[in-house]
Amino acid sequence: MKIGIDQIGFYTPQYFVDMNDLAESRGVEPAKFTIGIGQSEMAVAPLTQDPVTLAANAALTFLDDEMRESIDLVLFGTETGIDQSKSAGIYVHDLLDIQPYARTVEMKQACYSATAALQLAKGHIALNPNSKVLVLASDIARYGLSTAGEVTQGAGAVAMLISANPRILSLENDSAYITKDIMDFWRPNYSPYAYVDGKYSNDQYIAFFNEVWEQYKGKANRSLDDFAALCFHLPYTKMGLKALRTILDETSEANQDRLQQLYEHSTTYGRKIGNIYTASLYLGLVSLLENSETLQAGDRVGLFSYGSGAVGEFFTGILEEGYEEALQKDTHRNIFAQREKVSVAQYEEMFTERLPEDGSEIMLSNENDPAPAYVSGMKDHMRLYTRK
Numbered sequence: 001m002k003i004g005i006d007q008i009g010f011y012t013p014q015y016f017v018d019m020n021d022l023a024e025s026r027g028v029e030p031a032k033f034t035i036g037i038g039q040s041e042m043a044v045a046p047l048t049q050d051p052v053t054l055a056a057n058a059a060l061t062f063l064d065d066e067m068r069e070s071i072d073l074v075l076f077g078t079e080t081g082i083d084q085s086k087s088a089g090i091y092v093h094d095l096l097d098i099q100p101y102a103r104t105v106e107m108k109q110a111c112y113s114a115t116a117a118l119q120l121a122k123g124h125i126a127l128n129p130n131s132k133v134l135v136l137a138s139d140i141a142r143y144g145l146s147t148a149g150e151v152t153q154g155a156g157a158v159a160m161l162i163s164a165n166p167r168i169l170s171l172e173n174d175s176a177y178i179t180k181d182i183m184d185f186w187r188p189n190y191s192p193y194a195y196v197d198g199k200y201s202n203d204q205y206i207a208f209f210n211e212v213w214e215q216y217k218g219k220a221n222r223s224l225d226d227f228a229a230l231c232f233h234l235p236y237t238k239m240g241l242k243a244l245r246t247i248l249d250e251t252s253e254a255n256q257d258r259l260q261q262l263y264e265h266s267t268t269y270g271r272k273i274g275n276i277y278t279a280s281l282y283l284g285l286v287s288l289l290e291n292s293e294t295l296q297a298g299d300r301v302g303l304f305s306y307g308s309g310a311v312g313e314f315f316t317g318i319l320e321e322g323y324e325e326a327l328q329k330d331t332h333r334n335i336f337a338q339r340e341k342v343s344v345a346q347y348e349e350m351f352t353e354r355l356p357e358d359g360s361e362i363m364l365s366n367e368n369d370p371a372p373a374y375v376s377g378m379k380d381h382m383r384l385y386t387r388k
């Protein structure tokens with residue numbers, strides 16, 4: 001039985017800051033941000049969008065009533081969760097009107113957790129072929145104003161429906177994975193901002209990729225020639241390219257050109273949104289599928305997932321016949337078309353705004369927020385959510 005991604009959609013808030021403006025304001029050569037890091041715009045979340053609403057809005061790009069009835073497992077991957085106890089997935093389950101007889105949990109392992117969710121979903125479908133699983137990956141990346149990581153912030157979510165006989169990508173079984181205890185990036189409970197050893201995390205990302213790639217080749221008895229395209233976790237678009245370059249000499253020059261060209265397509269959306277942690281790899285996959293004109297059914301796509309701390313996994317999927325028709329290309333185009341550029345000063349103001357942390361009440365208007373699901377307020381330490 002084939003199991004895999006039947007639907008995939010993303011959402012990003014309506015505000016963005018231009019990386020040329022940010023570079024100028026930080027006294028940095030713009031090319032460092034746009035070429036050296038590879039980011040042209042960065043999504044900025046207003047107070048009315050948090051990881052819960054971003055995930056709900058991502059799922060609403062494809063969800064229909066038949067799916068609402070058949071989803072019996074909701075897995076929410078995030079590293080910017082809003083509660084130490086209650087799963088963000090429960091709010092989404094409610095906002096989306098999913099039938100009540102479902103399991104719902106939140107999962108955490110830095111940017112990797114959505115991949116763990118995907119693999120668990122696959123096992124669940126293998127045992128329950130009529131079920132559907134909603135996998136959500138949602139984050140607002142915050143390194144802090146004027147830090148080295150600032151240029152690699154972002155906000156957004158990807159939602160995936162996992163099912164038997166998927167319409168988009170069927171997952172293969174021979175993935176390779178590794179866990180090692182390292183301190184390249186972490187966020188203590190008391191800190192709104194991530195701590196990161198940036199250069200070390202770059203090096204570890206590449207080392208993990210090389211290790212799982214070697215493991216995969218032995219396990220699956222395949223080589224780079226067996227792949228139409230590779231997608232990478234993209235904390236910034238240059239990062240995956242650095243990893244890809246380490247293995248390109250394993251194939252012909254023509255294949256190298258093709259892989260690099262398709263890599264560019266996988267970065268088109270991320271370049272305008274920034275790092276969305278758990279969702280970045282999957283945003284890369286949507287970007288690849290919606291922007292490539294050469295991929296076709298039967299092609300094998302490789303995906304490298306990396307979550308600092310750290311876990312790495314390389315896994316693969318095969319594109320299904322007619323996959324193009326199952327994509328939400330127009331909806332995603334509209335999400336970008338609705339966006340509004342903000343100044344660096346406006347971004348800084350939004351970045352520092354917080355919901356009350358003292359139990360006081362606030363009601364928020366969605367007057368300026370086109371998203372269907374939004375944070376409508378906070379009362380007695382409880383977030384209030386509304387769907388239009």
Ligand code: COA
Pocket residue numbers: 029030031032033035036037148149150151152196197198199201202205235236238239308
């Ligand atoms: N024009 C073009 N490129 C330029 C440039 C210019 N004027 N100035 C610098 N660059 C290039 C550098 O050569 C470098 O390229 P390289 O990485 O290919 O060598 C790149 O821009 C970044 O410059 P660098 O000096 O290394 O940046 P930095 O010290 O400000 O830090 C990160 C970059 C990624 C380490 C930092 O943004 C960070 O900590 N990010 C968060 C952690 C992260 O994303 N980790 C990834 C693994 S999960």
